[in-house]
Amino acid sequence: MAHETRSPSRVKNMLNPRSSKTLLVVMVIYALYTILPLAWLLFSSTKTQGGLFSSFGLWFADDFAFFDNLVATFTYRDGIFLRWFGNTLLYVVVGAGGATLLATLAGYGLAKFKFPGRRAVFAVVLGAVAVPGTALAVPTFLLFSELGLTNTPWAVIIPSLISPFGMYLMWVFAADSVPTEILEAARIDGAGEFRTFFTISIRLLAPGIVTVALFTVVATWNNYFLPLIMLSDPAWYPLTVGLNQWSAQAIGAGSQPIYNLVIMGSLLTIIPIVIAFLLLQRFWQSGLAAGSVKQ
Structure with a gap:
């Protein structure tokens, strides 16, 4: 019995279905959902009490107080x-x-x-x-x-x-x-x-x-x-x-x-x-x- 031949494009479509794009989007959203709180925690640990409320949460404040907070x-x-x-x-x-x-x-x-x-x-x-x-x-x-x-x-x-x-x-x-x-x-x-x-x-x-x-x-x-x-x-x-x-x-x-x-x-x-x-x-x-x- 002759084996069925598949074109390269058909094989590519089988290996990379459209659903993979949806899966990729879901994984990116999940990664952001996981990483963003940790990033906020890292940036916030470098801020003073006042800097926590006067600066953007996902970036550093004007004063770097990481070591002061640590001590x-x-x-x-x-x-x-x-x-x-x-x-x-x-x-x-x-x-x-x-x-x-x-x-x-x-x-x-x-x-x-x-x-x-x-x-x-x-x-x-x-x-x-x-x-x-x-x-x-x-x-x-x-x-x-x-x-x-x-x-x-x-x-x-x-x-x-x-x-x-x-x-x-x-x-x-x-x-x-x-x-x-x-x-x-x-x-x-x-x-x-x-x-x-x-x-x-x-x-x-x-x-x-x-x-x-x-x-x-x-x-x-x-x-x-x-x-x-x-x-x-x-x-x-x-x-x-x-x-x-x-x-x-x-x-x-x-x-x-x-x-x-x-x-x-x-x-x-x-x-x-x-x-x-x-x-x-x-x-x-x-x-x-x-x-x-x-x-």
């Missing part, structure tokens, strides 16, 4: 911003790190071990994913109030240790990325379950672990509502609640607005997340490359 942010109220930054790091390292570890262990166990009630656990996990965190904030506050843990770091760390979505993600990832044959071979060779997990499985799970870690880190770093209702002592505030407190100073009688410090603090807040994503994205790429050559 003022770190020294305002005896350096409380550094305390909030340290609190946020504590919540992320302990809370998000623990959530990643627990999600990895639980997801791996549910994917590779069969036991009675496995389907019920699956249903509970899916139900937990569907429940928004704000719906559980008040019951969690009442529980921790009875335990006397409110206004302590544990009131933020302990709820952050549970990540139903992270566990579900690791469950799905482990089911496909860790071959059962490898586990059976390790067991035949006499390796225990913990040794098999920490020497073999965890390497295969690395892309999934990084993905869960980024989700939990971002969620904990940007957590606002839970610390807001759990903490009353500013010494334990994370950055989200602390910067909101600074912003609220512009409201009411005797207000002392410090919008320039709020903007500089917001810029400093997003830098660690950007750095973490840039450092960890190579694990995603390596995981995708490894999966593309599997037979």
